[in-house]
Amino acid sequence: MPQQSLEMVVGAPLRYGAARRAIARELAAEHGGVVHRLTLAQHGIDRFGVRNEVAAGRWFTVGRHTVAVDSPELGVVAQWWRAVWESGSGARLDGTSALLAAGLTGFEPPVIDVSMPKSSRVHAVPGVRTHFPHRLAPVVGAGIRRVAAEVATIHAAQWAVSDRQAALLICLPLQQRLTTPPRVQLAWRSVLRSPRRTLLDSVIADVTDGAHSLGELDFARLARKAGLPTPTRQALRDGPGGRVYLDVSWDEVGLVVEVDGGHHALALNPIDDALRQNDRVAAGERVLRIPVIGLRLTPERFMRQVRHTYDALRAGDGSGSCGP
Structure with a gap:
């Protein structure tokens, strides 16, 4: 005009x-x-x-x-608006920037992510990274133009600088109730190509479908690789709250390992987990907890801790302390 x-x-x-x-x-x-x-x-x-x-x-x-x-000094919100206004026609916040605009906390990205139609003329903006997704996600919500949280979650994980950061960016929006597991699963199924396909297949399954997570099933293989005997899976115990099933255990030394899927961080699950763990400790067992995402990303370090604790208990020194 x-x-x-x-x-x-x-x-x-x-x-x-x-x-x-x-x-x-x-x-x-x-x-x-x-x-x-x-x-x-x-x-x-x-x-x-x-x-x-x-x-x-x-x-x-x-x-x-x-x-x-x-003032010429722009705060975060002002920077978001400038990024959308200056990048070009149809620009909208995406990835971590869209998540932050939706209320995400605990993460500070180095740039502002903006997605645009492929046909738009792009204007470079300092501190802004422009993307042209195969399918441009629609704008949602009021206020600044941004994509839906579940779409932003998938994009943030794909654009992350490392696998560890990618896993974090899948977990945080779910833990902070910015989106739901079914929405994330649906958004992931619509992705045709991804350089992190194998990793994100596993991580998204772990955090959105904890009851069927592969973490517990993979643990026996990791234990054998670490030189440990095959543990008992889904061991039954009687406690003050009734019968419970433990993920894995070595009954001969009194060691229990609980592999926590992403669902363990939600709602009242941390309380239930703490009660169950404390019951086992009070009964004289040692309990180690391993987040399934950690098992995906750094299995060697967690299994060294398990092996160290197992060896200490078997030797009878009672320390059960974990090595580095």
Whole structure:
């Protein structure tokens, strides 16, 4: 749209500085301190008004379309809006950036991830990484343009810098209730190609379908590789709360290993796990807990701990402490 027509969308331009500054500040408050030039024009603040405020050092241009009100230092929310406005037509937050906009905590990405239609003209923005997915996910929710949390979760894992980070980015959105296991499974099934296909197949199964996780089934093979005898699976115990099944155990030394799927971090499961573990310790057994994601990523280190504890108990020194 030509600049002249933008300026006249509402009517005569605001010529009084105090009035336009008050309006701009109110508009920018919705976007972390920044406002789009088009929005300013729609409220009677033309390019000359913007130019005067910038020349006076009260406003700051931080892109072709983005004007910062009061300070050129942009917070996280303002950076998201600038990334979407400046990257090009159809841009939307994706990956970890979309998750953060949805409320994710505990992760700080080095860049802002934005996905766009393949047909869009791209404008490079400092600190922004642009993606062109095979299928562009629709925008969801109110506020800043972003993809759904389950789609962002899958993309974040695929764009992660390491397998360990990929696993983390599958777990965090589920643990923080930003999406649900069925939604993540459905989003993953729609992916045609992925360089982390094998890893993510396992991790997503582990964290979304804990009852059928392969972690417990794989443990016997890992135990043999570590030089341990084959453990008993699904050992039955009687406790104060009734009968329980343990994942694996070596009854000859009183060692129990519980392999926790992703579901163990949800709802009241940590309480139930603690009660069950404490019952076994009170009965004189040693209990080691292993997150199934950890078993996927660093099996050797966890199995060294199990072997060390098993050897210590068999030797009768009672320490059961874990090595590095």
